[in-house]
Structures are given as C-alpha cells and as structure tokens.
Amino acid sequence: MPDPATPPEAGKPRRNPLPALAAIAAIVAAMALAFAWVGGWLTPAKLTPARFVDVIEKANGEVSAGYRRAHAKGLCVAGSFESNGAGVALSKARVFAAGKLPVLGRMSIGGGSPHAADSGGRVRSLSLQLIADDGQEWRTAMNSFPVFMVATAQGFYDLNVASTADPATGKPDPAKMAAFGQAHPEAASFFEWAKTAPWSTSLASTTYNGVNAFRFVDAAGGHRYVRWSMRPQTPFEAMDAEQLKAADPNFLSADLATRLAEGPLRWDLVVTVAGADDPVADPTKAWPEDRQQIVVGTLVVDRTEPQINGACRDINFDPLVLPAGIEASDDPILAARSAIYSVSFNRREHEIGTGKAPDATGQAGNSTGGKP
C-alpha cells in the first residue's frame, strides 16, 4: 500500500484508500460468515449429523472406541447372492441379472454397547454389500422391525434424547418416553411391534426389512417405488421371556456357528412394489399386505468372521450407496441415516486408524470384540 503521505505521481489524483479497504474487508467478512453459517457453526441449536451422533453417544452412556455408534455388537458374514433374473423387469441394476455374485455383510443387534447381552437386542440387523459384475455397488442396512419409529430426523433425535438412561436409575425416564410417544404418535406401530412380535431363537430365522422406500428404474426408463425384505428360509422358532432370560449373553453367534457348521443359511430377497397411493416417504407406515411381491434372488450366507478383524469392520453400510437402477426415495430418514452413518464411520475409523481402539481391533487382551 502506498503511503498516503507521499505526494501522488503526476496525473494520478490522490485518493483516500479507506473506503475501498473497508469495502474489501466487508466482502471478505461476509463470505467468511456465510461459510461459517452454512457449516452450522453460527447455529449451535441446528441439528447436524455430528450433533446427532453426540446424542447417540450420550444415550449409549459411553463411547466404545472403534465400534459403530449404533448396533455396535455384531459379526461379519459372507457368502453370495444368487439372482434369479426376476428383478430385471423392475430395475436395470446389474445385480438383478440372473447369476451369482459374492456378498459381504454384517449381522448385529441394536444398541450402543459391543458387549451387551443378546437377550437385550430387540432389534436385529443385516447389512450387505453387493458388487455386480459391472463394478456397481449396492449397500443396504436392514432391520428386523417392519416399520421405522419416526418419520423425520428430528423425531429420530427426540427418540434418542428421550431414551437416554437417567443416571439415577440406569433406565430411560418413563415420563420422557411417554412424552415422546405423545409428541410422535407415528411411533405407535413400532412400539407395538417391539412389545408384541415374537422373538426368534436365531439370527438365521429372522426377517430383515429395508423399511425405507426406494425407486427402481428399469432399462426402458420406467420406474416404481419398492421396499425390500430378506425372508429367511430357516423355519421360525419363537423364544419366550423365560428362555430369553436364561439365554447365554452370546447365544446368537453360538447358534449361528452351530447352524453354519451344518450348511449355508438362506434368505429370499423379496421386493414389494408400492401401490399408487402408498406412502413412499414415510417409513413409519406399512403398505397393505396385498401388494405385489417378487422374489428376485436368494442370499446365501456360508461363513462368519469376528468383526474385530473381519472384512465388514471398515465398511460403512450407507443405505444410499446405490447402483444405477436403484435410487433413493424422498424419505428424510434415508438422508439422515446416510449422514449419521458417515459421522459414526469417520469417528470409529479415526479411533482405529490412530491406535485408540485396542478392543475393537482385537489388540486388547481377552477382547470379545463385540460378538453377539
């Protein structure tokens, strides 16, 4: 900057640089502020994925370094997907072309503790990664509940806040849960399922539902909304409260090992096509029973691995990793899950990558590695 005290060169009028400097400072400051606002730093009350995961961690009561923040207890599974070709009419995704492709996945129970007892896992889950012969990838994270608890990310957040254990009792505050139920009547179907649905004795005989709707696009450009489920070929056996109470804390993985020793386990992938007026952006609403259902293939699980060093550990089963031919619906829960899973993945990979997760990576003595 030239010193304003020096005489101006011939032909150049002397100007006061201050207005120009002030304008430059204002422009730069406005851009920096806009950036900070978009990044959520100026709005501490705004629900961001990071703040959401903070609340999950708080609800868990502790951070189990290197583990998933939700559904922390699980094991890796592997096998194949045998497509029967029936899905080709619904979606152009190569995964539906008749044939067989390798599958990697994870089975887990709901909850934030990698060492919880299996009898506490009301919700069971199955996540899969399918890579078709054209390199297109499909990831899905399915659950044993038929409908989701809430229809919005805010509702999801409220549920986590309400279900956080009261330090005095170690249990969620019934008054807070009641208030949540009043504020979110859409959660009634989920709670009804949680209260009344029979518990299966095995992960193998459990049905896993995609729950959220997706849009299938076929080769001709036609599209339809669908939901999908993995329907077990293993016969269902219920267990009552007494059996649950008496069960070994890790009965699910023990059962799976016993069954796999006898042969592979199978589930049919059932695609349900939405009717014209079925809700496609609200995962709390079931579709009528009479909707068209098409079995598009069979999942074959033939082996498991502990998650502490298994191939599923460092995979984010983001439900929005989709091949061409499968698209997300406008369901806000899908967008929220994708955002939240990403934060959970970043945190645990950082813990693993920087050596802060001995238990989750099998480096600690007597680690059970969160095996159900």
Add this chain to the structure above:
Amino acid sequence: MSTSKHFNLPARLLHWLMSAMILTMLFVGVGMVASITQRPWLVDLHRPVGIAILLLVIVRLINRLLSPPPPLPADLPTLQSIAAKLSHLLLYALMFAMPLVGWSMLSAGGYPIPMFGSVHLPAIVPHDPALYAVLRCAHTWLAFLLFATVLLHLAAALFHAWVRRDGVFQSMAGGD
C-alpha cells in the same frame, strides 16, 4: 505471450469458471457434512465437480506453462510480490490436492466412487482405516486452507482494482 498486459483467453475463461466451481465446492462441502437432510444430492454433486476441477486445473497449468502470465507491476513492493507468487503456488497446489485427497479418501474408506449414471472411478489407494483417518482430516483442513487462500486472493485482487489501480485486476478481468 508474456509481454501482453493480459492473461490469454483460455486462462481467463478457466480462471472465472474455476473460481465459481471452487467456491461452490467449498460451500457444498461444508454444507453437506453439516446437513441431516440435504447430504445425498450435495455429495452426488460434490464428487463429479471435484473431478472436473482436477481435469480443468491440469489444462490450466499446461496453458500457464505455454503462455506465461503478464508480469507483476515493477513498482509492486517486494513483500507483496513474494506474497502474490506464494499464494498462487498455494492455490495451484490446493487445486490439485483437494480432488486427489478426496478421491484417495473415498478409496481408503472402501467407498465406491460414482460420478454420474453408471460411470464410477476406480480406487487409487488401498482400503485402509489409518490412511482413511489421515486423508479424511486432511480433506477438511485443506478445505479451510483453500477457503482462506481464496479469500486472501480475492482481497488482494480488489486491492489491485480499487486501491493500487495498477492493471493487475484488469489483466484477468479485461480482454485484449
């Protein structure tokens, strides 16, 4: 032509196109990780635009080497001249680094890298949590550094335009 008072037409077109793309990418990037509702479409936009920036910066660097920019004014104080040269070096380094770190980061995280339709890119580094952790943090911090450098660059450009009035701003804004 280094004797010209102006950057050549490809340089000017690339500069203004990329300035819009880079600012968009910075805001999309910081917004998508802070949004619980808008992430899917933002991240779908972020990946191909990032790769487009990588391709454009290659073209731009070749053009710059073939057709050097006009010299800085002779009366520019030494410190400002050094700052100008260093900040441009940093801008170019970051324009290459950001997309490459992003691409590597997705590779190390075991993510697929879809561009559009069924077009997707291969992994360029192994699937590895330690590498992912470093690259994921680097992508964030380099983004902050890039945004700060862009703001400094903008402030300097306006300083040349409004205070010094020395033709430097015009060399990128005007035509021959």
